[in-house]
Amino acid sequence: MIEQTWLLLALGAVCASVLMLGMWLLQVRIHDASHVDVAWAFGTGGLGVLYAVLGDGSTAHRVLVGALAAIWGGRLGTYLLVNRIIGKPEDGRYQELRRRWAPHVDRAFFVFFQAQAAFVVVFSLPFLFVAQDRDTSIGVLAWLGAAVALASIGLVSLADRQLAAWRADPANRGRTCRSGLWSWSRHPNYFFEWLHWAAWAVIALTAPDGWITVVVPLFLLYLLFKVTGIPETEAQAVRSRGDDYRRYQEEVSVFVPRPPRRRPTRG
Structure with a gap:
């Protein structure tokens, strides 16, 4: 069980890093980093669903994780996408970071986006541990x-x-x-x-x-x-x-x- 927990954690870290790499490349192209928040929400909730599917815990615990992670990530990600991204300028916080980090904006944002990937992994830890709980009752x-x-x-x-x-x-x-x-x-x-x-x-x-x-x-x-x-x-x-x-x-x-x-x- 311990070995599988580490394997799932490593898989989650790779998925999060690849996701944020894609978001960083999008940022380089459109010069807007706001979508990192959407990726963080969907990514964290998505890892919860992934752990629920692949976890070694009881069905009850994995269903609990998958359902709550999907509800949380789906709601927050959709809210941010509709209210902060579509048809909106770059969030003022990221405009300020862009100003501070000039002239090395893309390099700084690469580090920032990968830090967000690490945060995705950290915040998905409760999902991972619960999805590995073999107790048949909640x-x-x-x-x-x-x-x-x-x-x-x-x-x-x-x-x-x-x-x-x-x-x-x-x-x-x-x-x-x-x-x-x-x-x-x-x-x-x-x-x-x-x-x-x-x-x-x-x-x-x-x-x-x-x-x-x-x-x-x-x-x-x-x-x-x-x-x-x-x-x-x-x-x-x-x-x-x-x-x-x-x-x-x-x-x-x-x-x-x-x-x-x-x-x-x-x-």
Whole structure:
């Protein structure tokens, strides 16, 4: 079983690297790196389905992995493709990276895209460990984690719809979304995405050596707060919306949803 786990992990790494190589070549041709996010979502979910098909675990565990991975990856990848790629200019974050990395843009993006391939492999680890679980029954802890994972997917989708509805109103142009979940967290999509991976760490705890997957939500927190998540997103928001977004930062929680802080009125 251990040998097959390593073989599946190696296969996943090769698939992810080849996928991101293709995306990098596309970037070289069209000068738009935004599609890397779509590839990351479909690639991670796709590895989950691959592990579910080839895994050595019980049918119940492999069906659980395949179904949840397909739902998560299909929803996120499709959302990003429709709302961030088709008919849209390159994402502002990647435009900024393109500016910083000149004149060696393609070389820098090659490293960046292969780093994304490594992230695909890391985030697919819970799928791999659960797909290798030979226990014929799914325990209460795993069912609880699966319920939280599904709820998180639904809440991320809700946050995306609320943001899309806000942006569709011309009266909101240049203003920060404060609708629904966005009035309780500046990044509800990030929070519920993190909660989804925390739930997968709970599911994997029932699998042999599944405790290792705790690194996934911890790693995601690091990425969100220190690398390309919240810092880059908020810097871009301040550049585009200025004082309106600065007021939003003062009033609304950065991550965990909670009631907004109301600024005192001056008498």
